Amino acid sequence: METRVRGIVTREMRFKETSKILTLYTQDLGRISVMARGAYNPKSDLIANTQIFSHNAYRLHKGRSFYYINQADVVDSFYSIREDMDRMLYGSYMLELINISTVEEDRNEKLYFLLLKGLRVLSDAKEDFLKLIISYELKYISFLGYRPSLNTCILCNERNPKIIGFSIARGGVICSECRGMESHCEFMDIGLWKAMNSLLYTPLDEVFPIDISEDTMFKLHTIMVKYILDRIERKQFNSLSILDAIKRNGGI
Template sequence: MQYRVQGIVIRSMDYGEGNKIVTLFTRELGKAAVIIRGAKKVKSRYASVAQLFTCGDYLYFKSGQLGTLNHAEIVESHHRIREDLHKAAYASYMAELTDRMLPDQEANAFLFEQLKAGLQGIDEDKDMQIISFMYEMKIWMQAGYQPELDACVSCRSAEGAMRFSSSLGGILCERCRAKDPGAVPLSPGGWKLLRLFAHTDIRRLGQIDVKPETKETLKKLMRTYFDTHIGLQLKSRHFLDQMEKYGV
């Protein structure tokens, strides 16, 4: 059967002497694995459509587990992302999250548009860390791991100072703080940002200025939540950690 889709390359691997197998995250079909024959050859007309983060229109034939590319045209190459270590690192994290957390061949048009907008935002020099936070929260929500961010997970209060409890799965008010002594205090701005990550469409994100210490706090609590409830080991996250550790 022949398929015509718009997709983003979220994984690419060599296959044989001159070919590549790419995983496309498509608007129409979700994740799809496609062989691109000759993509490793220098003069191949399909070498560019097999590169990570490329968004394109793909036409492929599928009779088994893998599709075979017939034709492709680039919509956005995102070559500026691939040429910048930091941009590529955050884009790789978003791509690996998509690849590892979503099932194959399950369409999710909303998440496709969020990833497409996230890559575009990184390409346009918007805050790549904030974009990755927002996309990560969208992934959690779509996969059924959404934290409770609008009211206390214990008493449902939405008043006063709040803390974030990874173990209990959301925010705690001051009256319920004893339920998790390890819950992280949240400033009003930090709480607002967490809800922004959950509820704001990445396509509507403009330039945003967040203090470095606020971003560091949000990163720690989101990672703790991820490790507590999801627990995937991601190579891209390890690479981001190494970049930060060595000040790259």
């Protein structure tokens, strides 16, 4: 039986001489494993539509352990992500997030469309990558079911609280009154709170004009990485370790 799906290549692994095992994130099936036979053969029809980041329309059939490709057409190659080191590293982070935090064949259309839009905006972005990434992180974790609570204190439910912290464990802001009751709390002032709020609710392609200082962005990104790792029960992101190493060595 043939299945037609649209999907994004989120991981590729060489298999034997000329084949590839792909991870696809698809609209209808969520994350699936696909065997692309002969994809490394220079004459293969599958070269373009088995590239990492590419968005393709596939006709698949299901085998015992994998799906197999009957036919595939490129929808968008996202070539400009692969040709720029910054874009590629941040794009790899988007792919890693989806690879390690989703369950095989667990459909989540919101995540699919977020990834697709994230890659589209990233492929056109010239700078300000971190702003885009924080907005992506906030939306991503929300669509996984863990939207941070930003409008009331997570402990006392006080509305319009004087915010002084963010609790990773509880997933929300802590007011000045409750600060003493929470042992582990990330510092968060009104500037950080405003930036977090606007990056959560502004569409990805509209975040660039938002005025946020570099210092605020680094702090927010640090909080988001800790929060996401806590929720998906992981220790680190490989893609971010590479990015950090490059930044430490004086940039790209």
